[in-house]
Amino acid sequence: ADEAGGAAYLGKLTQDISSAANIDYHARIVLEKWILRQLITASMDIAHNAYEASEDVFDLLDAAESKIFRISEEGIKESFKSMDKAVKEALELIEAIHSKNISSFSVPSGFFELDEILGGFQKSDLIIIAARPSMGKTAFAMSAARNAAIDHHVPIGVFSLEMSTIQLATRLISAEARINAHNVRTGKFRAEEGAKISRTVHKLSKAPIYIDDTPGISILELRAKARRLKNEKNCGLIIVDYLQLVNPSSSMESREREISSISRSLKALAKELNIPVIALSQLNRAVESRSDKKPMLSDLRESGSIEQDADVVLFLYRPEMYQITTFGPGEMQGESTEGIAEVIVGKQRNGPTGEVKLKFIKDYARFENLDRFRQQLPAGEEPIAALEEPPF
Missing domain, CATH: 3.40.50.300 (P-loop containing nucleotide triphosphate hydrolases)
Structure with missing residues (x-):
């Protein structure tokens, strides 16, 4: 314990550990930081493409807006879906069709x-x-x-x-x-x-x-x-x-x-x-x-x-x-x-x-x-x- 910093340090570590009761709050922080990183990356890409100006300006504008929209709309949506998730979503669709509740998917x-x-x-x-x-x-x-x-x-x-x-x-x-x-x-x-x-x-x-x-x-x-x-x-x-x-x-x-x-x-x-x-x-x-x-x-x-x-x-x-x-x-x-x-x-x-x-x-x-x-x-x-x- 002394080699690790002593009892006082170990006690401080236990206090610094986040409780599972606050998991939603901390998950939101992670998501927000991810969004900020995505915005930084997208902004750099937009600036680079604008300086290059190799495309039509309106195409650049459309691409820029699309990048920002995807970040705000999709959040943490992954680009690939596992088969487990895909078949579960398909099952939800099939059940909605079977129950004639078409407004839930169309x-x-x-x-x-x-x-x-x-x-x-x-x-x-x-x-x-x-x-x-x-x-x-x-x-x-x-x-x-x-x-x-x-x-x-x-x-x-x-x-x-x-x-x-x-x-x-x-x-x-x-x-x-x-x-x-x-x-x-x-x-x-x-x-x-x-x-x-x-x-x-x-x-x-x-x-x-x-x-x-x-x-x-x-x-x-x-x-x-x-x-x-x-x-x-x-x-x-x-x-x-x-x-x-x-x-x-x-x-x-x-x-x-x-x-x-x-x-x-x-x-x-x-x-x-x-x-x-x-x-x-x-x-x-x-x-x-x-x-x-x-x-x-x-x-x-x-x-x-x-x-x-x-x-x-x-x-x-x-x-x-x-x-x-x-x-x-x-x-x-x-x-x-x-x-x-x-x-x-x-x-x-x-x-x-x-x-x-x-x-x-x-x-x-x-x-x-x-x-x-x-x-x-x-x-x-x-x-x-x-x-x-x-x-x-």
Whole structure:
């Protein structure tokens, strides 16, 4: 004992040993010091790359923000996972699927048949919604956003490159209140409809939907804003309306390469944030040159690498747009196509493909489940969406 410093020194050592009761406090200190070391390393890398200036300045900015975001978001997340941890996480996913609790591992679209096929919009997936103009791409995406945000309290980020925030909000009000969109825009609605609009605005004001309407936003700025939204609001789903209006990080030799760069960046964003990213995409006129106007995967092959980058590809198709008045062979053979839209699952990397029919109410710019799939409203939900007749 004397050689070690004497009894007094040994007694001091016992006092200096941390109690297990304070383990959380000390673990936090270790984590904070680790984060500081990571910040120092990242800052040195950023400074070195800036001095070198061998890359495009906006690429450097994106890389720098990504480094900092990973430190703040992931903390002590390891780059490799052991098989023990991987299979346990897989088991949690399997059990959630088995119990039909899809909201625990994905974002429900609110369209029952579609959720049966997809299991909801899966985390880290890039989902492409493609169609010709006027098929209802924005209406479909915003209907799904409404279902996720209001019914499942999922924070949604919307990058609207085609419509302003006010235009999009007006559409949401019309769809939720079930009042003719044109009447809402022009103020030609009755007094009782005005009261309904007020109630709807109060309801929608609480929805965790965040809209950015920056025109011609670059993919780097979009990714930076998405990271901040994830960090600040725990965003669970990103919607981009639409892909072809996003500007690439740098000009390229062909538009096809630019589109490929954007779609790859959106897929990387979905994986980085571990949330689904929905990107709307415009199909070209080649679809309409066929006798069968239904879109198919080959229609995307002229649009860069969208098909390859996407985990899920959904096509919207409304037969009535092509003066097709009744359905052909199938479940609804002979029935009217009026007000019916088909959602074609053209690709699903980890599941089956198929077709789903939905009700499309053009006057409200709203998609709904067909009546035979309608579920009861949650307790306390105002039944205007299911029970009221259109006010005209």
